[in-house]
Amino acid sequence: MAKKARAPRRRPELTSDQVPVVGLREPCPCGSGKRYKQCHGRASREVRDLPPARSFEGLAGECDWVALRTFVPAATAPLRLAGSDQSVLVATVLPLAWPSLVAPDGTVYLGAQVPTPGSGDASRDLGAALAAGLAAKAGTVPEVPIDSSSPRLQDLLDVSVAPSVEVHPDVSYWSSGLVPEGDDDLVAAVASSVERVNAAIDPTVRLSSVDAAYWVHAGDKWNLRWVLPHEEDAVMDAFARLHAAGGSALIEGSRMVGSFRAHGLTVPVWELPPSTPAAALEEPAATFAARLGDALAVTGPLTSDERRARAGLAGRQVTLR
Template sequence: MAKKRPQTKAGKQQLKDGEIPVVGAREPCPCGSGRRYKACHGRAAAQAVTELVHRPFEGLAGECDWVALRELVPAATVELTLKGGLPEGVPSVTLATVLPMAWPALRRDDGSVLLALQNDTSSGDLSRDLADTLQRALEVEPGTPVTARRVPADGPRLQDLLDPDAAFEPVVRTGFEFWVPDAENATPEVAASLERANAAAIPTVLLSGADAAYWCETPEKNHLRWVMPHPEEQLLDALARLHAAGTSSLGEDTRLVGSFRAHGLV
């Protein structure tokens, strides 16, 4: 019986991992393996996109305030400084807690950009999601909102786009009137969204005596919400010692009610 001749590899040279483009999940993988993309290199790409980054704002100026604006503060803005300066036709880039209709970003009629921080994101790296949204907002036509999408795993992060030496100075707002330059001429949809957002906003004040400390006036009790940069275990140990000594309160009729972790900080 004649032996079968060994199968030869396809004439097409297989690509290296870093050179393989993204295609549809059911399409043949561009690497030349003959398998579908989702069962070949698409599997690693999907894992890279969903892998959780525990401290997405690490390395940015004002990391604690980034976390506070993402999780605690209802209405605030921050002027952002880009590496290399602003592109032509973009007078300013402003970070905002939320935008009308939950838009991820908005390019205003005058070319300025608003970037929302509290939106849902598609990957495990919030910094990469925000950077992708920011880049698209800088490129769309003025007067255009930016919608959400799945970001590429090798895209830039905020740390690649923002000037690390620029000050990060939040301005806490009493409402969301900053959404529109002229609220009286807003569309009915934007006006309704503005009214709902203002009604739900908890009055909040940024304290000047400590970094990333916010005083929140809730209907029943007022709260001091304070994001700290210290290592978690050391911070919790220190709080436990203060509590055991009876000195964890801020004075009469106050008490420490607890803590939680958000984006790698407590």
């Protein structure tokens, strides 16, 4: 006698908060027979407020935001709030690594680089610091609580306006009425911090011919770091095509030494001949941008030489958190 076909087992209709959390590879407690990660674990991961792959996506000037957050040593840019004319300025670093402060004149300063753990979403961390500054009194350094309800920059800023970045040779912008007077210990601490920060600054210039490309003189090296807005796979394929064709150099004597990922974007790095000035890169950078655009437009699989070039480029890539 033939056996009856067993009806497929259906996953019980339970909400994620009714199912206890177990290891991702363990059987789901709901009894579906699937692993937790393929069943109710998937739903719980979707519900969690996971950090976005690109922290600053949706903001005009996304690439400059990545640069300010990641590697530019001393720069400022005015910001435009959504629906407010409050004066706000972002600075790569603030005195004593404060996340934000309100100057005595009422200007809110936002620190792009803060060496403390945050939410995992740089835009939320900066949004929380900006919101705290907007709510604080003039001449104060606010506390900055960060949780899942903290606003992101995209919630506070006019997202259509890109930051107009001004790179500085040092952090002298700290001294124009930025720190409240009257606290001698604080003034002395900031003065000492200015000396330490200035001693560590690498000369940096933002190119004007292309977006988010920064010439840097670091120690005995001259290089260009260029934050690109394209998806990583497309960028890596395009650079593989250029490299295989001998077209990845920026100027004669330069070479692309690798790249790093930062906040979801790719930042290629070129080593330049010693003493190359920033001005010498303006025209070559614009020419390279056109060449890269042509390579990005190419579709179809990579050739064997291009695949080898891509593997080499991937091997020289690191991720910055």
